[in-house]
Amino acid sequence: MKYVVLALVLVGVVWLWRHQRDSDARDAAAEAAKAAKKRRATAPPEPPKDIVACPVCGLHSPLADTVPGALARYCSAEHLRQAEH
Ligand SMILES: [Zn+2]
Structure with a gap:
């Protein structure tokens, strides 16, 4: 009789171990998916900006930060x- 009890305890321990391992794997996968979603939400891809080079000094600046001239855009x-003068 004590071997039957021992076998049942052993089966219960193995079942608990496997159940715990499966839920740990699910938790890890859910955590990774959440982290990837958070990364996408916090770091949206920056839209490409038009960059122009100043013909005088060669500095590259976003188009919006340049001064328009008759011949070109300047820093x-x-x-x-x-x-131009
Ligand atoms: Zn310049």
């Missing part, structure tokens, strides 16, 4: 004045 009003 500053000072370089526009140097190039």
Whole structure:
């Protein structure tokens, strides 16, 4: 009789171990999916900006930060004045 009890305890321990291992694997997969989703949410891909080079100094600047001249776009009003006046 004690061998039957021992076998049942052994089966119960193995079942618990396997059940725990499966739920750990599920938790790890869910955690990885959540982390990937968070990374996508916090770091959206930056839209490409138009970058232009100043013909005077060669500095590359976003188009919105440049000063438009008659011949080209410049990094500053000072370089526009140097190039076109
Ligand atoms: Zn410049």
